[in-house]
């Protein structure tokens with residue numbers, strides 16, 4: 001995707017409530033026409049960020065700009081931003097048409113323009129057939145669509161969505177996620193979604209901002225935050241992790257990164273890293289369950305520079321398209337590996353008690369410093 005100009009910018013934004021820090025020096029640049037998701041656990045400050053962008057909350061310090069102009073102090077109705085709140089906040093006594101038309105009527109927009117804009121907005125969310133219905137005559141997903149139409153009708157530059165899909169059941173949620181992603185692509189409106197659901201963030205977003213305790217931990221594409229997490233918090237929040245301790249023997253430049261020779265589980269091995277480490281430094285090697293390779297110990301062939309841990313299967317867990325294997329290593333630690341079913345095998349290939357050799361797909365490891373980290 002081409003680099004687009006910045007539409008919304010938060011610079012050094014901090015906010016406390018009654019002395020408790022909700023946001024701490026937050027910098028976020030939101031690009032024109034992108035789908036950006038703010039992802040993090042409950043209470044990390046996601047809603048506060050949306051409220052600050054929307055103008056419902058003022059930062060204690062820092063600046064918010066929209067379209068290059070600082071908007072601190074500008075009331076919500078003067079910003080080219082619309083918010084779809086967590087509770088859809090539809091007027092219960094008004095039908096769908098009047099709910100969507102309400103804001104335009106207040107602005108004294110001519111009646112025929114209101115009609116065409118409301119119809120267009122309802123068509124975008126596929127709710128054109130329901131203009132006469134009252135909110136209580138609609139399903140949760142339909143109410144959600146009306147709430148989005150009510151925001152779209154204002155033709156905002158930015159649409160803010162707060163945990164918009166979490167109340168829907170899984171199937172409907174998946175459908176809404178795809179529909180809203182396509183809607184965003186078709187309209188070219190910049191969307192900012194807040195969620196605690198990593199899968200939702202990955203499905204919908206061009207870029208993800210991972211937050212923890214009022215701070216931005218990492219900004220990147222879904223793939224970057226999953227495959228190149230910058231710290232253990234991000235790694236653990238966006239997926240399952242296996243961690244191994246290692247000690248650096250030597251480190252030399254390799255391409256854009258570094259080749260690290262390290263002692264790991266009693267063996268010397270070679271790792272690829274995007275950071276430089278010094279000899280003697282303690283590091284952590286992070287591997288996703290799908291990165292691990294399992295072989296029956298009696299069948300594996302040792303190869304130089306390829307660390308292999310010995311362990312045994314504790315249990316296997318059926319997951320539908322894959323199965324998980326819980327392996328206890330000789331040092332007592334447990335790792336989780338995801339395996340595909342063998343085409344020819346009638347069931348899973350590994351069984352509790354099997355002696356295994358555990359290695360991984362070369363180069364898929366992430367090496368992180370062994371500093372104190374805020375883990376999950």
Ligand SMILES: Nc1ncnc2c1ncn2[C@@H]1O[C@H](COP(=O)(O)OP(=O)(O)O)[C@@H](O)[C@H]1O
Nearest residue numbers: 017018021022041042043044045046047048049
């Ligand atoms: N209006 C408020 N008054 C007092 N505390 C608040 C208010 N809004 C948010 N907070 C606090 O700020 C922190 C961040 O809240 P919030 O932004 O709602 O988090 P999230 O949306 O990520 O769950 C929480 O500790 C919350 O209790």
Ligand SMILES: [Mg+2]
Nearest residue numbers: 046047048163
């Ligand atoms: Mg929230």
